[in-house]
Structures are given as C-alpha cells and as structure tokens.
Amino acid sequence: MNELTIEGYLTELGKKEGTPGGGSAAAYIASMSAALIRMVADIQKDKKAYADYSEEITQALEASHALRKAFEQLAKDDAVAFEPVLMAYKLPKGTDEEKERRQEEVQKAIKGAAQPPLEMLEKSHDLIDLIEQLTRMKMKGTIVNDLMVATLFVGTVLETAVLNVTINTKLLSDANERNALEKKAIERLSTGKQRISQLRQTIEYFLEKNEWPESI
Amino acid sequence: MNELTIEGYLTELGKKEGTPGGGSAAAYIASMSAALIRMVADIQKDKKAYADYSEEITQALEASHALRKAFEQLAKDDAVAFEPVLMAYKLPKGTDEEKERRQEEVQKAIKGAAQPPLEMLEKSHDLIDLIEQLTRMKMKGTIVNDLMVATLFVGTVLETAVLNVTINTKLLSDANERNALEKKAIERLSTGKQRISQLRQTIEYFLEKNEWPESI
Numbered sequence: 001m002n003e004l005t006i007e008g009y010l011t012e013l014g015k016k017e018g019t020p021g022g023g024s025a026a027a028y029i030a031s032m033s034a035a036l037i038r039m040v041a042d043i044q045k046d047k048k049a050y051a052d053y054s055e056e057i058t059q060a061l062e063a064s065h066a067l068r069k070a071f072e073q074l075a076k077d078d079a080v081a082f083e084p085v086l087m088a089y090k091l092p093k094g095t096d097e098e099k100e101r102r103q104e105e106v107q108k109a110i111k112g113a114a115q116p117p118l119e120m121l122e123k124s125h126d127l128i129d130l131i132e133q134l135t136r137m138k139m140k141g142t143i144v145n146d147l148m149v150a151t152l153f154v155g156t157v158l159e160t161a162v163l164n165v166t167i168n169t170k171l172l173s174d175a176n177e178r179n180a181l182e183k184k185a186i187e188r189l190s191t192g193k194q195r196i197s198q199l200r201q202t203i204e205y206f207l208e209k210n211e212w213p214e215s216i
Numbered sequence: 217m218n219e220l221t222i223e224g225y226l227t228e229l230g231k232k233e234g235t236p237g238g239g240s241a242a243a244y245i246a247s248m249s250a251a252l253i254r255m256v257a258d259i260q261k262d263k264k265a266y267a268d269y270s271e272e273i274t275q276a277l278e279a280s281h282a283l284r285k286a287f288e289q290l291a292k293d294d295a296v297a298f299e300p301v302l303m304a305y306k307l308p309k310g311t312d313e314e315k316e317r318r319q320e321e322v323q324k325a326i327k328g329a330a331q332p333p334l335e336m337l338e339k340s341h342d343l344i345d346l347i348e349q350l351t352r353m354k355m356k357g358t359i360v361n362d363l364m365v366a367t368l369f370v371g372t373v374l375e376t377a378v379l380n381v382t383i384n385t386k387l388l389s390d391a392n393e394r395n396a397l398e399k400k401a402i403e404r405l406s407t408g409k410q411r412i413s414q415l416r417q418t419i420e421y422f423l424e425k426n427e428w429p430e431s432i
Contacts, residue, residue, distance in 0.1 A: 001222070002221065002222045002223045003221050003222075003223060004221060004222060005218065005219050005220060005221055005222075006217070006218045006219075006220060006221075006222060006225055006244065006247075006288070007218045007219060007288070009222055010247050010248065010251045010284055010288070011251075013248060013251035013252065013255065014250075014251035014252075014254035014255050014258070014280070014281070014284065015255060015258060016255060016258035016259045016261075021252070021255070021362060022252055022361070022362050022365035022366075025248040025251075025252065025365070025369070026365070028222065028248070029245055029248075029369075029372075031222075031226050032226065032229060032241040032244070032245075034230075035226045035227075035229035035230035035241075036229065036230075036237070036238055036241065038230035039229065039230050039231060039232060039237070042230070042231060042232035043232045045232075064230070065230070068226055068230065072222070072223070072226070142383060145238070145379055145380075145383050146237060146238050148379055149238035149241070149242070149376050149379060150238075152372050152375050152376055153241070153245075153372060153376075155372070156245075156368050156369060156371070156372040159368050160365050160368055160369075163361055163364055163365060163423075164361075166423075167358060167361050207379075207382075
C-alpha cells in the first residue's frame with residue numbers, strides 16, 4: 001500500500017469497500033508527524049548552536065525514521081486487520097461444536113483486529129517522547145511551528161486509534177477482555193492528551209513570545 | 217507531488233529542505249477526510265433505507281470528490297508558496313528605490329504564501345458542511361465511526377492551517393493587513409471548532425447509544 005501514489009491511495013480510501021479505512025489514514029498521519037520530527041532534527045543537525053545535542057539529534061533522526069516506518073507498517077496491518085473477522089463469521093455453525101468453534105475464532109479475530117490501533121496508541125507516545133526531547137533543546141525559528149504541527153497530528157492519531165479499538169472491542173462477548181482492552185486504550189488516550197496539552201502550551205508560549213518558558 | 221508514492225512523499229517531507237512541509241501534510245489530511253466522507257456516501261448510495269436521500273447522496277459523492285481534489289491541489293500550492301518570498305528577498309537593495317521595490321515585492325509574496333492555508337480554512341468548512349449533511353441522514357452501523365474520523369481530521373486541518381497563516385502574516389509590515397488576515401483565519405478556526413465540537417457530541421451520542429439524538 002505504501003507503494004501506491006497519494007492519488008491512488010486516496011481513491012482506494014474513498015471507495016465503499018471497507019479497506020483501507022480511517023485506521024490506515026490515521027497511521028499515515030502519524031507517519032507524517034514522524035517525518036516532520038525528522039525534518040526538524042535534520043535542520044538542527046549541522047547547526048553549531050546545537051553541537052552539545054549532536055548525539056541526541058542523531059538518535060532523534062534515527063528514531064523518527066524508524067517510527068515513520070513502523071506507522072507505515074501499521075497502515076498496512078490495519079487495512080487487513082478485519083479480514084480474519086469476516087472469515088471467522090463464515091465458519092459453519094450447524095452443530096453446537098461448530099458454533100462454539102466459530103464463536104472462539106470470531107472472538108480471537110476481533111482481538112487481533114484491535115491490535116493495530118492499540119499499537120498506534122503505544123507508538124504515538126513514542127512520537128510525543130521525541131517532540132518533548134526536541135522541545136527541550138529550545139530551538140529557534142520557524143521549525144518550532146513544525147514541532148507544533150507534528151504535535152497536533154499525534155493528537156488526531158490518538159483519538160482515531162481509540163475509536164478503532166472500541167469499534168472492535170464492542171464486538172467482544174467476554175466483558176473482562178473487553179474492559180481490559182478498552183481501559184488500556186483509554187489510559188493511553190488520556191495520558192497522551194495530557195502530554196500533548198502540555199506540549200502545546202509550551203510551544204504556543206514560544207510562538208507568541210519568541211522565547212521558551214523557563215521550566216521545560 | 218500527488219503522483220509521488222506515499223513512501224516517496226514521506227521521505228521528501230522528512231528532509232531538511234523546507235518543502236513539502238506541514239502545510240501540504242495538512243492538505244492531505246483534509247483529502248483523506250474528504251475520501252472518508254466519499255466512502256460513507258458511497259456505502260449509503262445503494263441502500264434502500266436512504267432512497268429518500270438519493271439525490272443528496274449523489275451530490276455528496278461529487279462534492280466530496282471535488283474537495284479531495286481541491287485539497288490535493290492545495291498541497292501542491294502550499295509546497296511552493298514560500299518560494300516567491302525567498303525570491304523577493306533576493307532582489308537588490310542598493311538604492312532607496314530598490315529597497316522600496318524589494319519591500320513591496322516581499323510583502324506581496326508573503327500575502328501570497330498565506331493564501332493556501334487561508335483557502336484550507338475556507339474549504340475545511342465545506343468538509344464540515346458535508347459531514348453535517350450526512351449526519352442528518354441518521355445512518356446506522358460502523359460507517360458512523362468513519363464520519364467521526366473524518367470530523368477529527370478536519371479539526372487538525374483547521375488548527376494547522378491557522379498556524380501556517382500566522383507564520384506568514386507575522387512577516388507582514390503593514391499592521392492593518394496583518395490584522396485583517398489573522399482575524400479572518402482565527403474566525404474560521406473558531407467557528408470551525410464550534411461546529412466540530414457540536415458534530416462530535418452528536419456522533420458520540422450515536423456511538424454510545426446506537427441511536428441519534430432527537431434534534432439534529
């Protein structure tokens with residue numbers, strides 16, 4: 001899918017066939033956030049003012065690239081994640097034994113379908129880590145704007161991923177399993193939103209005053 | 217640019233060269249929102265339950281496609297929008313006359329660079345129009361989730377576009393012009409956010425209760 005042109009991907013996304021859907025789109029937004037983080041690190045890399053951070057910047061370059069790739073993979077995983085659920089629903093349900101087996105397979109497949117968005121929630125926190133790290137370097141100029149954009153993008157990824165977890169977990173018959181997965185997703189969303197809100201406040205401070213707050 | 221593969225675009229986005237940057241990425245998020253809206257309309261199109269809406273759905277299909285294309289164009293426009301500013305800064309500034317001319321050209325180019333994000337703000341409202349329209353059809357099932365995702369995406373587009381307007385308008389020396397453009401951008405953001413918040417509330421109601429609130 002990552003070899004599609006943007007044009008081609010958007011056409012697929014707009015078709016009534018369910019895949020790719022919003023989950024893959026969210027993963028690409030995360031990849032774009034990672035790419036913007038990489039761009040910021042790349043711009044800082046050769047500037048003398050950040051020579052003290054040279055090792056950290058090299059690490060951020062690598063980490064942001066790896067995250068971009070991980071989210072591209074998640075876009076692909078998400079696009080096919082519901083297929084096993086549809087397959088499982090097609091299993092025979094003539095005998096009690098068949099019904100039981102079908103039910104087990106369906107539930108297993110649903111848990112599988114919730115995995116890509118759960119993974120997106122986890123990895124969104126890795127993106128936030130990187131943005132926080134770059135923010136602490138107190139850089140100057142228009143690249144700060146790009147850090148803000150990267151931050152905004154992660155917020156949308158978190159919210160979309162939670163929707164895509166719960167759309168699956170709703171179908172789980174085991175209330176304990178359902179609650180455990182939903183609780184995890186909501187915890188990742190809520191801590192993520194707090195971190196993003198803090199980041200936005202810090203970056204907005206810079207964008208308004210052209211200097212960083214004392215305590216970051 | 218729209219003929220780049222997703223892979224190729226993300227690599228360009230991650231490079232230290234300034235373009236494409238966050239503005240084009242936001243335009244693609246808007247295109248993805250438009251594609252998801254198109255998908256929802258496409259799924260409803262042949263369903264008997266929505267036969268009464270058949271004409272409206274056909275219009276929504278066309279309008280969402282046109283918006284997707286418009287945002288793809290804006291992604292391209294945004295990627296080159298700052299070039300005239302850089303060109304203008306290179307004009308000679310030896311004589312007073314040259315200085316004056318250079319200043320005029322720079323200011324004109326900056327206003328031009330603010331146009332794509334201003335246009336994104338306008339067209340984001342067109343996306344919201346479409347989501348509102350589809351919501352009023354009180355559809356059922358998982359496609360409601362896609363409407364929510366489309367809504368979340370527009371929110372990010374609005375916020376990113378405003379940042380990209382003000383990063384340019386900050387450079388305008390004429391305070392009246394600067395204020396007028398910023399006021400317009402902030403008005404579009406603030407009414408957009410209100411509309412999105414209303415939509416989210418309505419869609420969340422459905423996602424929780426599996427029925428639509430009375431008054432939409």
